[in-house]
Amino acid sequence: MKTATYNVRGMHCASCAGIIEKTFRKTAGVQSAEVNYGTETAKISFDELRVDENRLSKAIEPFGYSLVASGPSAEEMWMLADEYHKGTSISLERSTAKGNWSHAEHLGLNQPPLRQGYEGQAKEEKLAELAEMKWKVISAIPLTIISIFVMGWDALAELSYVAPQSSLVSEFFHHLLPLFATYVLFVVGKPYLLGFARFLRYGKANMDTLIGIGTSVAYLYSFILTAFEEPLRAFVNVDQTYYDVTIVVITFIALGKYAEAKSKLRTGEAIEKLLNLQAKTGLVLRDGKEVEVPIADIRHGDTVIVKPGARIPVDGILTDGESFIDEALVTGEPLPVRKKSGDTVVAGMINTTGSFTFRTTKIGSETFLAHIIKMVTEAQGSKAPIQALVDKISSVFVPIVLVLSFVTLGLWLIIGTEYLGFAKALSLGLTSFVGILVMACPCALGLATPTAIIVGVGKGAREGILIKDAATLQKLHTVNTVVVDKTGTLTRGKPELAEIKTLSDNSERDLVGILASLESKSEHPIAHAILEYAKEKGISLLPVDKFETVKGKGLHGVVGGVEYFAGNAKLASDLSLTVDHASVEKETTQGKTPILLMTRKETLGVCMVYDAIKQETTEAVRGLRKLGIHMIMLTGDDKNTAEAIAKEAGIDTVLAEVLPDIKLQKILELQQSGKIVAMAGDGVNDAPALAQADVGIAMATGTDVAIETAGITLLRGDISKLVKAVRLSRLTMRGVKQNLFWSFIYNLVGIPIAAGALYPVFGLLLSPIFAGMAMAFSSVSVVLNSLRFKNVKL
Numbered sequence: 001m002k003t004a005t006y007n008v009r010g011m012h013c014a015s016c017a018g019i020i021e022k023t024f025r026k027t028a029g030v031q032s033a034e035v036n037y038g039t040e041t042a043k044i045s046f047d048e049l050r051v052d053e054n055r056l057s058k059a060i061e062p063f064g065y066s067l068v069a070s071g072p073s074a075e076e077m078w079m080l081a082d083e084y085h086k087g088t089s090i091s092l093e094r095s096t097a098k099g100n101w102s103h104a105e106h107l108g109l110n111q112p113p114l115r116q117g118y119e120g121q122a123k124e125e126k127l128a129e130l131a132e133m134k135w136k137v138i139s140a141i142p143l144t145i146i147s148i149f150v151m152g153w154d155a156l157a158e159l160s161y162v163a164p165q166s167s168l169v170s171e172f173f174h175h176l177l178p179l180f181a182t183y184v185l186f187v188v189g190k191p192y193l194l195g196f197a198r199f200l201r202y203g204k205a206n207m208d209t210l211i212g213i214g215t216s217v218a219y220l221y222s223f224i225l226t227a228f229e230e231p232l233r234a235f236v237n238v239d240q241t242y243y244d245v246t247i248v249v250i251t252f253i254a255l256g257k258y259a260e261a262k263s264k265l266r267t268g269e270a271i272e273k274l275l276n277l278q279a280k281t282g283l284v285l286r287d288g289k290e291v292e293v294p295i296a297d298i299r300h301g302d303t304v305i306v307k308p309g310a311r312i313p314v315d316g317i318l319t320d321g322e323s324f325i326d327e328a329l330v331t332g333e334p335l336p337v338r339k340k341s342g343d344t345v346v347a348g349m350i351n352t353t354g355s356f357t358f359r360t361t362k363i364g365s366e367t368f369l370a371h372i373i374k375m376v377t378e379a380q381g382s383k384a385p386i387q388a389l390v391d392k393i394s395s396v397f398v399p400i401v402l403v404l405s406f407v408t409l410g411l412w413l414i415i416g417t418e419y420l421g422f423a424k425a426l427s428l429g430l431t432s433f434v435g436i437l438v439m440a441c442p443c444a445l446g447l448a449t450p451t452a453i454i455v456g457v458g459k460g461a462r463e464g465i466l467i468k469d470a471a472t473l474q475k476l477h478t479v480n481t482v483v484v485d486k487t488g489t490l491t492r493g494k495p496e497l498a499e500i501k502t503l504s505d506n507s508e509r510d511l512v513g514i515l516a517s518l519e520s521k522s523e524h525p526i527a528h529a530i531l532e533y534a535k536e537k538g539i540s541l542l543p544v545d546k547f548e549t550v551k552g553k554g555l556h557g558v559v560g561g562v563e564y565f566a567g568n569a570k571l572a573s574d575l576s577l578t579v580d581h582a583s584v585e586k587e588t589t590q591g592k593t594p595i596l597l598m599t600r601k602e603t604l605g606v607c608m609v610y611d612a613i614k615q616e617t618t619e620a621v622r623g624l625r626k627l628g629i630h631m632i633m634l635t636g637d638d639k640n641t642a643e644a645i646a647k648e649a650g651i652d653t654v655l656a657e658v659l660p661d662i663k664l665q666k667i668l669e670l671q672q673s674g675k676i677v678a679m680a681g682d683g684v685n686d687a688p689a690l691a692q693a694d695v696g697i698a699m700a701t702g703t704d705v706a707i708e709t710a711g712i713t714l715l716r717g718d719i720s721k722l723v724k725a726v727r728l729s730r731l732t733m734r735g736v737k738q739n740l741f742w743s744f745i746y747n748l749v750g751i752p753i754a755a756g757a758l759y760p761v762f763g764l765l766l767s768p769i770f771a772g773m774a775m776a777f778s779s780v781s782v783v784l785n786s787l788r789f790k791n792v793k794l
């Protein structure tokens with residue numbers, strides 16, 4: 001079973017997505033298919049033994065679409081580059097089979113492979129398509145202007161506002177219109193004609209079909225009148241032709257499509273910007289010499305030299321020198337960050353003034369930047385749940401409209417003839433028929449959700465908010481309760497040993513020695529604090545036997561033949577030791593965590609560990625409250641300690657001394673009481689709770705994004721980004737709803753008017769020309785509305 005995402009060529013409307021999805025699902029060997037009109041991609045899971053890309057593409061070709069192999073993924077590219085370096089023969093067949101990647105091209109390594117993979121051919125093709133569209137539209141515009149002029153003059157003359165054109169001029173222009181209409185329909189309107197033809201052949205209708213039927217019926221009817229003017233004169237009004245309708249409608253729709261395609265390219269700019277962060281070359285130490293090599297040549301373990309102002313080419317650990325690094329573009333951190341020996345540096349970040357070297361740890365698709373790009377690409381291509389409804393509507397929309405247009409024409413002929421006579425009823429009926437078909441195009445509907453999602457996800461990435469998929473973004477806007485973990489989320493996650501109290505005849509140094517020895521086996525932030533302290537004071541560690549952690553309580557192990565326990569009051573009561581709460585009360589109410597060191601018989605002492613609150617916490621809590629979100633702190637820490645920290649942060653609900661397994665239970669309880677819960681935690685020991693929450697938000701420490709259970713990852717563990725994330729989701733969903741409203745309203749109001757609902761009372765019938773304008777306007781306005789959010793400050 002293989003799952004891959006392909007660009008799709010030839011998608012012009014939302015109903016295209018439905019047709020392609022259905023076709024794939026019916027294709028043997030395909031398990032699932034998800035087609036997104038916003039990104040023009042298809043995500044297909046299929047059995048490689050039964051069907052291949054070629055065959056998939058063939059399946060949709062009759063309907064005017066095809067798959068564009070999206071180029072090797074970043075991963076595949078690096079594999080190819082690897083093979084190249086190992087000197088083995090490269091799987092040429094594979095790259096040629098994919099059809100779009102010449103071997104020399106992607107190993108012509110002066111371009112970063114990563115860029116080629118993503119931008120690939122699809123974009124170039126899109127640009128070429130756009131250039132052709134532009135040329136066609138431009139050629140049709142003068143013809144349209146002349147048609148509108150002729151039409152306008154006729155209309156005004158009928159109302160006696162202007163003198164009718166002299167018969168010579170009138171004859172001349174009226175004979176030009178058929179020529180214009182022929183060019184516009186067969187050249188500019190070719191996609192719509194093809195849509196009509198496919199409908200006749202395969203019975204599959206999309207938006208192109210509607211336009212195609214409408215405009216070619218208008219054209220054909222007019223042509224028959226022109227050809228058989230004399231014999232038909234007795235039955236119909238032969239002067240009432242529809243060439244102008246064909247010309248103007250097609251030009252407007254084409255113009256709208258062009259504007260839409262152009263702005264749609266802009267919605268994807270976020271990815272392009274991320275790709276541009278990738279350096280093309282790096283300065284590497286080879287045989288003691290500095291050599292500039294393409295990034296594909298940089299290997300694990302290579303020493304990379306970074307000069308002032310240079311971009312960091314791959315991920316690694318700084319070994320020598322130090323500098324301030326501008327990582328704004330990667331993590332959204334506004335100020336340059338100081339990096340010294342041992343710190344992680346990441347591809348895409350820019351060195352400021354210092355100079356340093358680092359050891360390469362991650363290359364190609366393993367890098368942090370590559371992960372971000374992959375995540376953003378996938379999220380932008382995913383479908384929001386709200387889209388399911390839209391898909392359903394647009395899939396039944398086209399057939400319904402087709403039927404409706406024919407029924408309307410019939411009604412005009414039957415009822416209209418009685419009151420108005422056949423000639424007039426036929427001309428009004430045809431106007432309605434074409435008007436409905438043009439008005440009903442569900443193009444704006446198909447753009448409403450995806451364009452807003454693409455912009456929202458991209459905007460998030462620029463702010464250091466990584467969103468896993470559209471569903472998460474949609475869910476987040478309904479969240480009313482945020483549960484936060486204390487350590488590492490509200491506090492810095494880097495506790496320090498603040499105080500030592502001995503309760504026995506052991507010295508402080510002895511206590512720390514035993515405790516540090518035990519903690520050296522643990523990975524809890526508390527362990528780190530104690531080890532740091534021991535190191536600072538030069539206290540040496542002793543060997544530990546039979547070490548074990550006690551979840552949510554602490555740990556125990558044997559040091560020098562004695563069994564010791566270290567942890568919280570729960571652990572003490574497990575040992576039936578009484579803890580004198582009063583002795584630590586002052587410290588706990590200051591937000592310090594007591595760590596008790598015990599044997600089976602007595603408490604030897606207490607170490608107070610303090611983890612300071614993050615600078616941005618208070619502000620973030622205030623921001624969330626302003627958004628109407630209730631915050632709850634959930635922690636395994638001591639009750640007094642938790643309450644002290646909560647008070648400082650401004651949180652009023654605290655659930656303290658909660659064991660890790662119970663955290664999940666608490667989330668469930670909140671959900672059962674009707675709350676929509678987001679949980680923000682470090683993603684390591686909170687993973688089950690994060691997964692249970694409606695939205696799991698992981699605080700990424702450093703530059704690790706491999707937090708799979710989280711729907712949203714906040715880079716740099718910055719809690720204030722949580723406020724931005726909520727605002728972003730609300731902004732995006734507001735955009736989606738506005739877009740849906742506007743695209744529906746056009747159809748809802750336009751179709752009845754086009755059908756003639758206002759005619760009996762007001763004598764008003766919507767000209768197909770206005771329908772064409774309205775359609776063009778609605779899809780462009782939807783895309784522009786989505787783009788507008790790009791510049792809204794979060």
Ligand code: ADP
Nearest residue numbers: 487522524526552553554566567568635636637
């Ligand atoms: P949280 O992540 O909410 O702080 P944990 O379940 O990680 O909760 O820890 C709960 C409590 O268990 C800590 O506050 C501490 O008292 C005790 N504890 C956990 N690990 C250790 C450890 N390595 N050393 C001492 N105490 C620990």
Ligand code: MG
Nearest residue numbers: 485487682685
């Ligand atoms: Mg924790």
